[in-house]
Amino acid sequence: ELYTALVELEGLLHTEYAVITAINNYVTAQEQKMLLLRKYVEAYTDQYKKASEDVQAYVENPINAYLLVKRLTTDWEVVQDLIITNTGEEFIADFDELKGSLKFPSDEDLNGAAVALTRLQKTYKLDTSSLANGEINGVKYATELTAADCFELGRQSYTNDDHYHTQLWMMEADKRLKLEVNQTVERSKILEYLAFSTFKLGDVRLALDLTNKLLELVPTHEKALNNKVYYEVEIVKSNTAQRKGEDGSVPSVDNITELFYEALCREEMQPSDEILAELKCGYMDNGNPFLKIAPFKVEEAYLDPQILIFHDVMADDEIATIKALAQPRFQRAVVQNFTTGVMQPSSYRIGKVAWLKETEHKHVADVVQRVEDMTGLTMKTAEDLQVVNYGIGGHYEPHYDFARKGEKNGFKDLGTGNRIATVLFYGRGEAECGKSIAAACCRFSAVLPQMSDVDQGGATVFIDLDVVVRPKKGTAVFWYNLHSNGEGDRSTGHAACPVLAGSKWVSNKWIHEDGQLFRRPCELERPPQNIRYRMANISTTVFTYSKSDPQKLTLTFKSLKEKVQNRIK
Numbered sequence: 001e002l003y004t005a006l007v008e009l010e011g012l013l014h015t016e017y018a019v020i021t022a023i024n025n026y027v028t029a030q031e032q033k034m035l036l037l038r039k040y041v042e043a044y045t046d047q048y049k050k051a052s053e054d055v056q057a058y059v060e061n062p063i064n065a066y067l068l069v070k071r072l073t074t075d076w077e078v079v080q081d082l083i084i085t086n087t088g089e090e091f092i093a094d095f096d097e098l099k100g101s102l103k104f105p106s107d108e109d110l111n112g113a114a115v116a117l118t119r120l121q122k123t124y125k126l127d128t129s130s131l132a133n134g135e136i137n138g139v140k141y142a143t144e145l146t147a148a149d150c151f152e153l154g155r156q157s158y159t160n161d162d163h164y165h166t167q168l169w170m171m172e173a174d175k176r177l178k179l180e181v182n183q184t185v186e187r188s189k190i191l192e193y194l195a196f197s198t199f200k201l202g203d204v205r206l207a208l209d210l211t212n213k214l215l216e217l218v219p220t221h222e223k224a225l226n227n228k229v230y231y232e233v234e235i236v237k238s239n240t241a242q243r244k245g246e247d248g249s250v251p252s253v254d255n256i257t258e259l260f261y262e263a264l265c266r267e268e269m270q271p272s273d274e275i276l277a278e279l280k281c282g283y284m285d286n287g288n289p290f291l292k293i294a295p296f297k298v299e300e301a302y303l304d305p306q307i308l309i310f311h312d313v314m315a316d317d318e319i320a321t322i323k324a325l326a327q328p329r330f331q332r333a334v335v336q337n338f339t340t341g342v343m344q345p346s347s348y349r350i351g352k353v354a355w356l357k358e359t360e361h362k363h364v365a366d367v368v369q370r371v372e373d374m375t376g377l378t379m380k381t382a383e384d385l386q387v388v389n390y391g392i393g394g395h396y397e398p399h400y401d402f403a404r405k406g407e408k409n410g411f412k413d414l415g416t417g418n419r420i421a422t423v424l425f426y427g428r429g430e431a432e433c434g435k436s437i438a439a440a441c442c443r444f445s446a447v448l449p450q451m452s453d454v455d456q457g458g459a460t461v462f463i464d465l466d467v468v469v470r471p472k473k474g475t476a477v478f479w480y481n482l483h484s485n486g487e488g489d490r491s492t493g494h495a496a497c498p499v500l501a502g503s504k505w506v507s508n509k510w511i512h513e514d515g516q517l518f519r520r521p522c523e524l525e526r527p528p529q530n531i532r533y534r535m536a537n538i539s540t541t542v543f544t545y546s547k548s549d550p551q552k553l554t555l556t557f558k559s560l561k562e563k564v565q566n567r568i569k
């Protein structure tokens with residue numbers, strides 16, 4: 001599961017170096033062997049020619065007779081030995097021994113990396129051809145992909161039943177193949193996947209055309225012959241049945257959440273101007289004498305519920321310590337199954353996680369004390385500091401940090417109550433002024449940082465509030481997960497957008513209910529019902545979409561948003 005964190009991937013470069021060295025040694029050894037064999041052949045030929053000139057005279061010479069016999073006994077044995085030593089098998093066996101000390105990615109890693117790439121493609125609407133050119137949003141990051149590379153991405157999407165991306169990557173592979181002088185993959189293989197995924201996406205006619213093309217190349221292709229018959233029957237059937245067009249189904253709330261999530265990650269939405277106009281920033285001391293001298297620089301990202309951004313609350317050396325302590329203990333991130341309560345890895349949270357105790361290092365203790373000063377809440381019942389590193393396409397889909405009613409083994413079972421609040425620190429990244437940082441708060445940064453071009457994506461988004469917080473090193477976000485009556489606040493649903501380029505580090509401090517009685521007094525009223533909940537319900541009555549075409553989904557989604565907003569007005 002190396003793909004779940006970028007730090008692990010760095011180790012693969014050592015492996016690649018070892019592979020290069022091994023292949024190089026093998027090729028050199030083979031070249032020397034061939035050279036030696038060539039010399040033997042020449043010497044044999046030379047002697048043979050001499051002997052052939054006058055066989056009688058040659059064999060009558062005792063030295064020649066001896067040499068002839070020697071050539072066909074000991075010399076021949078030496079040659080045979082030479083041929084059988086240093087073979088491919090030996091090379092592989094030697095390398096296998098070395099392999100134990102090297103990090104090697106598995107097929108699962110290959111699949112994980114391919115899934116991550118297609119997730120980014122979908123979330124950020126990246127164009128397949130540009131990606132294949134090694135470009136992300138106009139910036140050239142990587143080497144161009146060959147037709148075979150694109151084919152492999154399509155094949156990986158296919159194993160995940162992702163026919164949409166199979167089709168995109170197989171089409172790209174076909175396009176590239178036409179331009180390749182030394183073709184890197186067979187066209188028939190591309191066509192086989194392309195035809196089947198096209199069929200799965202509902203275009204039977206195109207699937208038939210592609211299958212016919214495949215049969216032109218390989219007339220005896222058994223699968224293609226069977227599929228051709230099947231597609232032809234399907235086309236006749238669909239001509240007689242009434243044409244249904246789009247599938248006309250209504251998206252579930254989950255689909256809508258996904259649309260909002262992805263649109264927010266692309267920063268296509270933000271809170272209304274009225275809401276933004278109310279946001280302020282300033283210095284905060286919480287009445288603490290020490291903070292009067294060095295107050296926190298705080299910015300409001302949202303008012304109800306309150307989401308606060310604290311600037312410069314983790315120093316570079318603290319970040320370095322936290323990363324160094326966390327790295328050797330990273331484990332694949334897990335999530336709690338709602339019904340079984342079991343902690344398990346899941347595709348909706350991809351990253352590596354480690355937990356740090358305050359007692360481990362002064363820097364960790366200082367950071368935890370700072371959280372207490374920032375929030376005014378006690379750390380006695382808080383969880384250890386959780387450190388997360390997100391790898392290629394690493395993300396955490398929309399979720400709540402609190403345990404919901406009915407959730408098996410919720411945090412209540414820790415005996416310290418639910419997660420009342422979250423403080424999320426960023427260990428890397430720079431935010432552009434005026435995006436996640438309100439324009440007026442830019443003075444908090446001595447030098448106005450630009451979003452660096454190696455760090456794209458990876459924002460934290462609050463999907464019901466349209467709030468986007470871009471990671472910025474040393475900054476922390478704070479919000480309450482629970483209403484003051486202890487009920488979970490469902491408007492705090494949030495997510496970590498997939499990391500598009502670069503690596504993302506965060507640490508979470510989850511604060512619990514117990515011990516906060518005099519710090520955040522509880523109230524009895526029920527919280528108001530949150531707006532997005534109503535929106536999602538309305539939307540199910542006005543919205544149709546096509547499952548097979550995510551591109552179309554978003555278009556419809558934009559008009560949906562307007563419709564919903566008009567209704568609410």
Ligand SMILES: O=C(O)CCC(=O)C(=O)O
Nearest residue numbers: 396459460495496506508
């Ligand atoms: O990484 C982020 O931006 C958010 C992480 C998060 O929500 C979590 O770990 O619970």
Ligand SMILES: [Fe+2]
Nearest residue numbers: 399400401494
């Ligand atoms: Fe979270």
